[in-house]
Structures are given as C-alpha cells and as structure tokens.
Amino acid sequence: MTWLDLADDAPFDAWTLPYGVFSTTGEEPRVGVAVGSWVLDLAPLAAVEGLDGSHLFAQRTLNSFLAAGRRAWEAVRGWVLELVTESPHRDLVEPHLVPLAEATLHQPFTVADYVDFYASQLHAENVGRIFRPDSPALPAAWRHLPIGYHGRAGTVVVSGTPIARPSGLRRVGAPGSDVEFGPSLKLDIEAEAGFVVGTPSKLGSRVPLGSFEDHVFGMVLVNDWSARDIQAFEYVPLGPFLGKSFATSVSPWVVPLAALEPARVTPPTRSPAVAAYLRDGDPWGLDLQFEVSWNETVVARPPSRELYWTPAQMLAHMTVNGASVRTGDLYASGTVSGARPDTGSFLELTWNGSDPVTLADGTRRTFLEDGDTVTIRATAPGPNGTRQRLGEVTGTITPPP
Known part of the structure; x- marks a missing residue:
C-alpha cells in the first residue's frame, strides 16, 4: 500500500525502492530513491528530518552510503518505506519528488574492482x-x-x-x-x-x-x-x-x-x-x-x-x-x-x-x-x-x- 498514485506500468513500485544518483538542470548530482515515476530526493528530505548522516545523500556517488554498513542500509530503507506508505508523511515528501523524466541519471557508484x-x-x-x-x-x-x-x-x-x-x-x-x-x-x-x-x-x-x-x-x-x-x-x-x-x-x-x-x-x-x-x-x-x-x-x-x-x-x-x-x-x-x-x-x-x-x-x-x-x-x-x-x-x- 502507498499513498502515491502509481501507474500499473510505473518503472518501480513502493517496495523495490532502488538507489541511484541523479541530477536536475543547474544542480549537482546527488543520491535518490526511485519510486513510481519519481525520484525521491533524499538529501534535502533527510536534512528537513534532521537525520544523522544526511550528508551521505548529498554525494556524487553511493559509495559513502555503501560504506556506512548494513545497519545504516536497514535504517534508511525502513525510513523510506514509512515515508512512501504512510499517508501522514505526504505533505513532507511531495515537495521532494522529482519526475524521472526531468532527471539525468549517472553511474550510481564508483567501481573499485x-x-x-x-x-x-x-x-x-x-x-x-x-x-x-x-x-x-x-x-x-x-x-x-x-x-x-x-x-x-x-x-x-x-x-x-x-x-x-x-x-x-x-x-x-x-x-x-x-x-x-x-x-x-x-x-x-x-x-x-x-x-x-x-x-x-x-x-x-x-x-x-x-x-x-x-x-x-x-x-x-x-x-x-x-x-x-x-x-x-x-x-x-x-x-x-x-x-x-x-x-x-x-x-x-x-x-x-x-x-x-x-x-x-x-x-x-x-x-x-x-x-x-x-x-x-x-x-x-x-x-x-x-x-x-x-x-x-x-x-x-x-x-x-x-x-x-x-x-x-x-x-x-x-x-x-x-x-x-x-x-x-x-x-x-x-x-x-x-x-x-x-x-x-x-x-x-x-x-x-x-x-x-x-x-x-x-x-x-x-x-x-x-x-x-x-x-x-x-x-x-x-x-x-x-x-x-x-x-x-x-x-x-x-x-x-
């Protein structure tokens, strides 16, 4: 269940919630999560919420977030799941949804080996x-x-x-x-x-x-x-x-x-x-x-x-x-x-x-x-x-x- 209006052919549902790096015109690349036909812009949303580690989402790659480890991955996924499935968060989240059609997608992580x-x-x-x-x-x-x-x-x-x-x-x-x-x-x-x-x-x-x-x-x-x-x-x-x-x-x-x-x-x-x-x-x-x-x-x-x-x-x-x-x-x-x-x-x-x-x-x-x-x-x-x-x-x- 989600309060988002997701089309049947949307690229991603409200469960998968994959991570990537995107940019919009005139702005630097940063970390986002794809849901429906949008990208959830994590950095400003985490800053508004006052979350520890919000700086990890203002990076040009996922590497800093990847290095944060399993506990951080689980905590952030739980937070994002709550945001997109519980309707009281709608007013908070909607200003930070970027249409996928307006986003430029970048290589999500720097490959080590x-x-x-x-x-x-x-x-x-x-x-x-x-x-x-x-x-x-x-x-x-x-x-x-x-x-x-x-x-x-x-x-x-x-x-x-x-x-x-x-x-x-x-x-x-x-x-x-x-x-x-x-x-x-x-x-x-x-x-x-x-x-x-x-x-x-x-x-x-x-x-x-x-x-x-x-x-x-x-x-x-x-x-x-x-x-x-x-x-x-x-x-x-x-x-x-x-x-x-x-x-x-x-x-x-x-x-x-x-x-x-x-x-x-x-x-x-x-x-x-x-x-x-x-x-x-x-x-x-x-x-x-x-x-x-x-x-x-x-x-x-x-x-x-x-x-x-x-x-x-x-x-x-x-x-x-x-x-x-x-x-x-x-x-x-x-x-x-x-x-x-x-x-x-x-x-x-x-x-x-x-x-x-x-x-x-x-x-x-x-x-x-x-x-x-x-x-x-x-x-x-x-x-x-x-x-x-x-x-x-x-x-x-x-x-x-």
Whole structure:
C-alpha cells in the first residue's frame, strides 16, 4: 500500500525502492530513491528530518552510503518505506519528488574492482560446445567452484553510454586459418545480475556465506559486452581479456538486497558435493526473469532460478584465499541462460551465427551491427504475490574509433 498514485506500468513500485544518483538542470548530482515515476530526493528530505548522516545523500556517488554498513542500509530503507506508505508523511515528501523524466541519471557508484563469474550451467555448456567442440563442454573445475575472471573497473559504464565496437586480433576462418587485426565481427551481449559490495573485508580474511548480507548492499543489471571472435582467439589458456574489457554496462539503479527477499529460491542440487566453505544452509538463489530486447524486438527471456552458483557462494569463493573486497566492488553472475531461445547471449541464441534471428523489421541477425540497441530488463517476485520491476540497462553500438 502507498499513498502515491502509481501507474500499473510505473518503472518501480513502493517496495523495490532502488538507489541511484541523479541530477536536475543547474544542480549537482546527488543520491535518490526511485519510486513510481519519481525520484525521491533524499538529501534535502533527510536534512528537513534532521537525520544523522544526511550528508551521505548529498554525494556524487553511493559509495559513502555503501560504506556506512548494513545497519545504516536497514535504517534508511525502513525510513523510506514509512515515508512512501504512510499517508501522514505526504505533505513532507511531495515537495521532494522529482519526475524521472526531468532527471539525468549517472553511474550510481564508483567501481573499485570488477569480477565476472560463470554461474549458469546451460551457458557454460553451450559456450563449451561452440568454442571447444572436441573437449568436454564444462571445464573440469566448473562443478566444484564458481569460475570467474577479473575484469576492468575503469570500463564499467552506466546504462545509455554508447558502446564503441572494439578491434583486436581474430581468425578469419576455421581453426588454423590466418589471423588478422580489425573490428570485431561477432559483437555480442551477456545478460547478467551484478552485486555491489558495501562493507569491505580485510586482506587475509574470508567472507563466509553467512556474512553475505553484511557485505553486499544490492543488485544491478549488467550487460557484459563481448567480442566473440577476439575472445575465441585469445582466451586459451588464461581466459577472457580484450574480448571483454572494452565495456560493461550497468543499470543506474541499485536494488537493495532487502527488496529481493521474496525472490529467494533454493538453487539446483550440486553434484559432486561442494567444499565446506560453499555449503549454504540458507541459500541466496534468486528467481529473476530477464528480458532481452534487440532493436525493440524481444528475442529472449532467460530465467535465473537455475543458476548453479549463488551470489553468496561467489563472494565466499572470491575471498576464500584471503583476497579482500572493497566498497564499490562489483561482481556479476555471468550470462543467465535457459533453454534456447531464452539465452542471455546472441552467441547461444544464433549458435555462433549459424541460426539467425529475425527482428520485427524483417532483418535477420546473428551478431550486433553498428546502430543496434540492446536493452535488458528484469523482474522478480515481490511481497504478497506481486511482481517487481528491477530496472533496465541499455546500450547502442557505435563504429570503432
């Protein structure tokens, strides 16, 4: 329930309440919470209320608020929930509601480090069959631990940022053929869930499964743009490098973990049994429904509930060797894929270009062309049988520099 007049197609309801950074004409960027078709301007509202820590919302990024820790996150969410659901607060809140249409959205947090995982078994098997047809589809370690790679924090960009087509070395034909340098001819997407660290950990310590909610603030939608021809040539034996590092897009709104409680599910049964540090008695599998739109044609709806590894397990594995995490660290699930056509990459959707997809304008496509726009959206179960929208991440391909 809320006193706000929320349209059925509003971007966010009064439960999700994601955090972002926005600005209006002539004003500096600051922290806001999205509700309905508005942004709740937290800094002046908190100042009027005389709240401790109101300065955290006058910042150009969420990082200071993220670093404040779980107790602060819970207190602020409780305050905002009360403001938008209890009608006596209406007169106080209404002057601080900014129409989303009048707001410029910025990258919500400064990324400290970026790690991308490989948590979907269907995606891993599909990629294995395409790239390594004469080898087992899954790497030997895949069922034992969450496989991942370290990406580039400096090339994480906010939704709406144009994506320049990357160039690199690639084979011109079958394995063993000539190698040439040039723009990627197999530019692809990866629909993913990303997780944002708030509370850091100490170098030489571990973050156990039970401490996941103490360290991770929330979730963003991620498109890990991928140049498949560059990737296929370079990735053995050390994994992705230039085929991935040119750009990763994130949604401008960070959905707090608390909003995702109704979406929690038990992940698939693991076989063989995993190591003790990965055994989760209170699992954080998530029932997210993604939607991938290619030039406004919906081409896939990949589900996340079958992801083999949970975000809590990813964090536990990432720190089990004593590696620390920092405020603003981003780590992602890897491509979320179901059975074709509901795959989170065009590599799988078109089976490496051998099975083109037809868009609404009649064109048949395999990989991205200059001018193409991809938008990834997601929803999840909300309280009392509702369905909550989790935002979107979009990007348009531009020619190589």
